[in-house]
């Protein structure tokens with residue numbers, strides 16, 4: 242079967258361009274890919290992953306427990322390339338690397354048998370430190386500490402589980418340190434995925450003043466009246482997201498940095514000027 246035929250068949254069975262490959266492994270010199278819905282296909286060793294995995298807007302690729310830059314998708318993988326647990330995930334600019342590492346550590350913690358102190362305690366500490374970075378308050382000292390723990394785990398654990406647990410931290414920090422630093426030093430999440438760093442506001446040019454958002458807000462955080470631009474109190478808001486669903490005009494938005502200019506008092510729809 243030629244590469245073109247292989248790609249066509251992948252398209253036929255509906256697993257061309259999956260965002261996530263659930264399992265990849267070498268079988269008899271061929272790469273075997275399996276998607277989460279159980280579809281699978283084989284590729285010869287000179288195949289490239291970008292023939293099957295959507296990559297146009299990739300920021301990072303996670304293969305097994307390791308982070309790679311998107312270029313990995315366009316390389317011919319030599320036989321024996323380590324797919325780790327076989328899972329391949331593509332992150333775009335809308336995905337947060339720190340959050341992804343935190344999720345991986347939560348899963349990896351559960352794989353430690355707990356006998357080896359470095360693995361048990363290291364996984365616990367790393368998971369807590371990285372999770373704290375997804376919320377305001379973390380500083381660069383925690384970043385250094387995470388690196389120190391992860392490096393120690395690669396040499397001091399009794400089995401490969403400890404090293405595997407350290408890999409997401411080490412490889413992500415190597416490639417995306419600035420994204421970690423944004424969370425720790427500047428208190429922001431460049432992707433906007435960590436909602437704890439973002440603020441909700443109502444776009445005064447999109448709001449039509451029908452009050453649908455006020456009706457659903459459990460925190461009473463929105464002020465308004467018919468025909469007036471609604472105003473959202475960011476300190477009262479619990480970020481439950483109910484108003485976003487309720488607003489058919491898409492007026493309720495997330496801001497990750499400074500808020501745009503907003504009305505300071507109730508203003509009639511159409512009267513607000515920048």
Ligand code: SF4
Nearest residue numbers: 448449451452454488
């Ligand atoms: S924010 Fe949306 S739901 Fe709320 S009053 Fe404005 S248009 Fe209506």
Ligand code: SF4
Nearest residue numbers: 458478479481482484
């Ligand atoms: S996110 Fe929830 S709490 Fe915040 S304003 Fe909207 S509905 Fe209210």
